[in-house]
Every structure is written in structure tokens, then in C-alpha cells.
Amino acid sequence: MANRKIFLLILLLAVSAAAALVIGPVSLTRDILWLRLSRILLGIAAGAGLASCGAVFQALLRNPLAEPYVLGVSSGAGLGAVLAVALFGYAGFLPLPAFTGGLLVIFLVYNLSRVGQKVPVQTLLLSGVVINIICSSLILFFISASGNPVLHDAMWWLLGNLQVFDSRLVLASLAAAGLGIPVFMLYSRELDAISLGEEEALHLGINIENVKTALFIIASIITAALVSACGLIGFVGLIVPHMARAIVGPKHKALIITAAILGAIFLVLSDAAARTIMKPAEIPIGIITSLLGGPFFLYLLRKTRNIKQK
Amino acid sequence: MKRFKKIAGLFIIFFLLCGPAYCRDIRVISLAPSTTEILFSLGLSENEIVGITNYCNYPPQTRNIPKVGSLATVNIEKIISLKPDYVFSVGSASNPLNKSLKAAGLDVKIFNAERLDGIFLAILDIGEITGRKDKAETLVKNMRRELQEIRDKTKSIEQPKKVYVEIWGEPITSCGRNSLVDEVITAAGGINIAGSINTLYPLLSQEFIISQDPDVILLGYMSRDQAGLKKAVASRFGWQNIKAVKNDQVICDISPDIFLRPGPRIVDGIAQIQKRLYGE
Numbered sequence: 001m002a003n004r005k006i007f008l009l010i011l012l013l014a015v016s017a018a019a020a021l022v023i024g025p026v027s028l029t030r031d032i033l034w035l036r037l038s039r040i041l042l043g044i045a046a047g048a049g050l051a052s053c054g055a056v057f058q059a060l061l062r063n064p065l066a067e068p069y070v071l072g073v074s075s076g077a078g079l080g081a082v083l084a085v086a087l088f089g090y091a092g093f094l095p096l097p098a099f100t101g102g103l104l105v106i107f108l109v110y111n112l113s114r115v116g117q118k119v120p121v122q123t124l125l126l127s128g129v130v131i132n133i134i135c136s137s138l139i140l141f142f143i144s145a146s147g148n149p150v151l152h153d154a155m156w157w158l159l160g161n162l163q164v165f166d167s168r169l170v171l172a173s174l175a176a177a178g179l180g181i182p183v184f185m186l187y188s189r190e191l192d193a194i195s196l197g198e199e200e201a202l203h204l205g206i207n208i209e210n211v212k213t214a215l216f217i218i219a220s221i222i223t224a225a226l227v228s229a230c231g232l233i234g235f236v237g238l239i240v241p242h243m244a245r246a247i248v249g250p251k252h253k254a255l256i257i258t259a260a261i262l263g264a265i266f267l268v269l270s271d272a273a274a275r276t277i278m279k280p281a282e283i284p285i286g287i288i289t290s291l292l293g294g295p296f297f298l299y300l301l302r303k304t305r306n307i308k309q310k
Numbered sequence: 311m312k313r314f315k316k317i318a319g320l321f322i323i324f325f326l327l328c329g330p331a332y333c334r335d336i337r338v339i340s341l342a343p344s345t346t347e348i349l350f351s352l353g354l355s356e357n358e359i360v361g362i363t364n365y366c367n368y369p370p371q372t373r374n375i376p377k378v379g380s381l382a383t384v385n386i387e388k389i390i391s392l393k394p395d396y397v398f399s400v401g402s403a404s405n406p407l408n409k410s411l412k413a414a415g416l417d418v419k420i421f422n423a424e425r426l427d428g429i430f431l432a433i434l435d436i437g438e439i440t441g442r443k444d445k446a447e448t449l450v451k452n453m454r455r456e457l458q459e460i461r462d463k464t465k466s467i468e469q470p471k472k473v474y475v476e477i478w479g480e481p482i483t484s485c486g487r488n489s490l491v492d493e494v495i496t497a498a499g500g501i502n503i504a505g506s507i508n509t510l511y512p513l514l515s516q517e518f519i520i521s522q523d524p525d526v527i528l529l530g531y532m533s534r535d536q537a538g539l540k541k542a543v544a545s546r547f548g549w550q551n552i553k554a555v556k557n558d559q560v561i562c563d564i565s566p567d568i569f570l571r572p573g574p575r576i577v578d579g580i581a582q583i584q585k586r587l588y589g590e
Contacts, residue, residue, distance in 0.1 A: 024515070025515045025517050025518045026518055026520075026521040027521075031520050031521070032517050032520060032521060032548075034548055035516060035517060035547065035548035036517065038547060038548075144383045145383075159481075161481045163516055164547050164548075165479070165547055166546070167547045275517070279515065279518070280507065280515050280518030281507055281509055281512035281514060281515070282481060282482075282512075282514065283513075284481070
């Protein structure tokens with residue numbers, strides 16, 4: 001049953017991608033084709049990556065409000081970019097300092113919450129949230145303190161955007177999502193157990209600390225890579241896993257792949273809307289994802305009434 | 311009677327203190343780089359312009375003037391302590407900054423020039439307020455004359471060039487209809503490819519820019535490394551076939567301060583752009 005649903009979703013993704021290829025502010029010519037195709041690929045990578053990371057974070061933290069940005073990776077990435085501009089006058093390839101910032105924050109959050117060999121989930125969540133707030137404040141501080149007007153615009157970069165300037169970023173995003181999602185699926189049994197509760201997972205003979213660390217690091221690296229490539233795109237990582245749960249249930253083997261495909265469809269279509277609705281001007285994609293996804297999710301919530309976290 | 315004497319005495323001291331105020335220089339604060347430039351070009355001195363923003367970088371004398379912050383982070387206490395006669399501000403009259411400046415009893419004058427005509431009006435108004443009416447009229451007359459000369463040249467251009475102006479790249483931001491830049495490009499004889507868009511500063515889609523195939527790309531970033539930006543723009547995915555990139559017509563060496571800033575140097579900016587588009 002789940003397999004059939006997943007197959008249908010893959011079909012739907014193919015149709016959405018094909019439709020997105022012909023939807024745009026200008027008619028499709030050879031020059032435009034590659035640009036639009038790369039944008040669709042970035043949408044697939046970002047959507048699949050964020051949604052599957054969201055599902056993993058929700059399971060690891062056993063919290064339905066968890067999402068890929070909750071532990072501060074995103075504001076770490078933002079801070080990395082802002083610091084590079086503010087302190088070093090950096091005007092080059094922003095994704096690089098952003099990715100570095102994101103990784104440093106993961107390292108910091110992980111070590112802050114480590115107690116001996118263990119990383120208690122509550123501590124992880126709380127220190128992540130606090131680091132997130134500190135980084136955001138530092139971003140605002142540097143933007144308002146620095147006379148460099150570039151930084152005022154760096155705020156926009158954080159809003160998220162699937163425009164492709166550099167095909168290497170598309171490849172990096174595809175690689176991050178493409179390598180990460182199979183790993184998540186390999187760990188699906190452990191994720192099922194952990195989302196029941198750590199005690200229960202232990203009784204099932206799972207070395208939860210190792211699994212938690214590995215998954216936390218992998219999901220964070222994917223998130224950092226995606227934030228660096230396309231900024232903050234809200235909503236996908238939070239809501240799509242819940243949609244996936246409503247469709248295939250809470251078992252992670254089906255859940256992760258379903259969330260990934262749904263996330264990809266969702267971003268590809270949202271981006272098509274973002275570049276078309278006010279053509280030739282663009283709308284930041286985060287606005288579209290919330291406007292499209294919010295009401296749809298509420299509808300789903302009313303309809304199924306029993307979307308459960310576990 | 312004793313009390314009356316005391317009060318009278320206070321009054322006399324008060325007036326004695328105020329006396330010098332009537333014969334001293336005017337004291338003004340500018341909260342916009344364009345206003346600062348206007349004030350200097352009207353001949354106000356460093357003693358009269360007592361406070362400016364961190365972004366005010368022209369003319370060189372701005373270096374010696376106390377800074378009161380940038381627009382988002384203006385220090386109101388500092389402004390009050392500088393005892394200005396006028397504060398030249400920008401933005402809406404009801405925004406928190408302007409409201410609190412007014413509440414502090416300051417005489418706030420707001421200028422939001424977005425078009426060439428607005429710049430001329432602002433210069434005339436500021437001239438009137440600061441007692442430099444004649445100077446302002448001469449300045450505006452000269453600017454109008456030079457602008458007319460540029461427009462006369464524009465009339466003889468047979469093949470107007472398509473220009474794409476980029477003021478920021480993440481996300482791609484250009485200048486639409488009703489923006490000063492649109493007027494500047496049109497006056498210089500170019501066609502602004504974003505000129506049909508109603509937003510002032512539209513976020514453009516790359517696909518649109520590529521399909522418009524502009525002859526010239528004008529970079530107006532407020533950043534330091536313009537040459538590096540030029541390289542980055544030219545090497546963007548899918549931009550190699552744009553005429554401006556193919557023919558090395560990505561202009562990065564005209565300071566955006568002279569074509570983005572609604573100040574007295576704007577006509578010079580138009581002249582420089584025209585020269586780069588069509589030669590002498």
C-alpha cells in the first residue's frame with residue numbers, strides 16, 4: 001500500500017517538474033532551459049533534503065515542532081555570512097562562510113549539550129534554541145552596527161531563494177540530499193524505536209547515543225549545505241513531514257522517502273509560483289511556501305483529525 | 311516684590327543667554343547622504359552642518375563632522391545635544407524616528423526626493439530654509455541646463471541601448487518604473503529593461519534578464535569590490551550569452567553614489583552613464 005502511494009508521488013513529482021519547466025516569466029528557449037532546469041533541480045534537492053531532515057529531527061527530538069532550523073544551523077550560517085562581510089569585507093562566494101558558520105554552530109550546540117557520553121534530547125533542543133537566538137541577535141547587531149550597507153541586503157539573502165547563480169551549488173545540494181536521504185532510510189528502524197522513547201529504544205537493543213549523534217550530524221550538515229545554497233526556506237521542514245505522516249503513517253522507512261518526495265514537489269511548485277505570479281519580478285519563495293502550505297496543512301489536519309507525531 | 315525681582319532677573323539672564331543665538335550660524339543635521347551633499351553644495355560649512363549619518367561620505371569634509379548614527383540606528387540624544395535649528399530627515403513623517411525627533415521639540419524637515427524634479431525641489435526648499443535661496447536657484451538652473459544638454463544629445467541617438475541596472479544580487483534587485491535610476495537611464499538615452507515594472511526596486515527573475523538580452527549591465531552595488539562583482543556577475547550560470555557579458559559591457563566603475571543618490575551630483579551621473587553608453 002505504502003509502495004503504491006510512493007510510486008504515485010514519484011509520478012506526481014515528475015509531472016510537477018515537467019509543468020514547472022514550462023511555467024515561468026518568459027517563454028522557454030535554449031538559453032533559459034538550463035537555467036530553469038537547474039532551478040528545478042535545486043528545488044528538488046532543497047525540498048527533499050529539508051523535509052527528510054525535518055522528519056529526522058522530529059523523531060530525534062521527539063517533538064512535533066522540530067524542524068531543520070531549530071538547532072541554530074540556519075542562524076549560524078547567516079552569522080557566518082554576515083561576519084565575513086562585516087569583519088573582513090568579504091564580497092565573494094557567500095555560501096562558503098555560511099556553510100562554515102553552520103558547521104561551527106552544530107559543533108557548539110552538540111558539545112554544549114553533551115553530558116559525558118550522552119546527549120540528552122531536552123538539553124540539545126534547549127541549547128540549540130538559545131544558540132539560535134544568540135546568533136540571530138548577533139546578525140541583527142552586526143547589521144545595525146556596521147556602516148556597511150551590504151549587510152542590510154544580506155538580510156534578504158536569509159529570506160531564501162532558489163535562483164541559481166552557480167551550477168556547483170546545485171550539484172552540492174543534490175549530493176547532500178542524495179547521500180543523506182538513503183542514510184536516513186538505513187536508520188529507519190532505529191528512528192522508529194527512538195521516536196517511541198529512548199528507554200524503549202534501549203530495550204530494543206539500539207545504541208541510541210551513537211545513532212542520535214550520527215543522524216544529528218548528518219541532518220545538520222545537509223541543512224547547513226542547503227541553507228548556504230538557497231538561504232532560509234521556511235515551512236517545508238516543519239509541515240511536510242506531518243503531511244507525509246498523514247499519508248503513509250509514522251513508520252520511518254516509508255515516512256522519510258514520502259516526506260522527501262512531497263518536499264520536492266512542494267518546493268518545485270512553490271518556486272514556479274514565486275517566479276511567475278508577479279512576473280518578471282520574483283516573490284521570495286518563503287512567502288509562497290507558507291501561504292500555500294499553511295492552509296493546505298490545516299485542511300489536512302481537519303480532514304484526518306488524528307495526525308499523530310509518533 | 312522680592313519674587314518678582316527674582317523672576318525678572320531670571321528672564322534677563324535667559325535673554326542674555328539667548329542673545330548669541332540670534333547672531334550665530336545656523337545649525338543643521340542631515341540624516342541622508344543626499345541631503346548632506348545638497349547642504350555642502352549650497353555652501354554651508356562644517357560649522358553649520360553639525361551632524362550627519364555614517365553613510366554620508368561626500369564631500370571629503372564629511373569626515374570631520376560628528377556622526378549621529380545610520381538611518382536605522384539614529385542616536386536621538388546625540389541629535390538633541392547638538393542643538394540643531396533644523397533636522398533634515400527622510401521617510402514618512404509618522405515613522406518612529408521622525409515622530410520622536412518632533413516630540414523632542416526639534417524642527418524636522420522631511421525630504422524624500424525620488425525623481426529628478428523632486429531633487430530640484432528639495433534643493434530649492436533646503437536653500438530657502440537655510441537662507442541660501444540665490445545659491446540654490448543658481449545650482450538648480452545649472453543642473454537643469456546640463457540635463458537639457460544631455461537630453462539634446464539623447465535625441466540624436468539612433469539605436470538606444472538596453473540597460474540592465476543591478477543594485478543587489480542576492481536576490482537580484484533592479485530599479486523599476488518611477489525609480490530615480492529609471493529616469494537617469496532614460497535621460498542618458500538608454501532603455502531600462504526593468505522600466506515596465508511598477509515596483510520601485512523589483513526582485514527580477516534571471517530568466518527575464520537573459521531573455522531581454524541587455525547591451526549593457528550597470529552595477530550599482532553599495533559595496534567595495536566592484537571589480538570582483540563584475541567577474542561574479544559575468545560568470546553566473548546561464549549569463550554567458552547575454553550581449554553585455556559577451557561584449558564586456560558590464561560597467562562597475564561608475565560610483566553608484568552619483569546615480570542612486572538623489573543629490574546634486576545626479577546630473578553628473580547621467581552624463582557619465584551617457585558617455586559610457588555612447589562615447590562622447
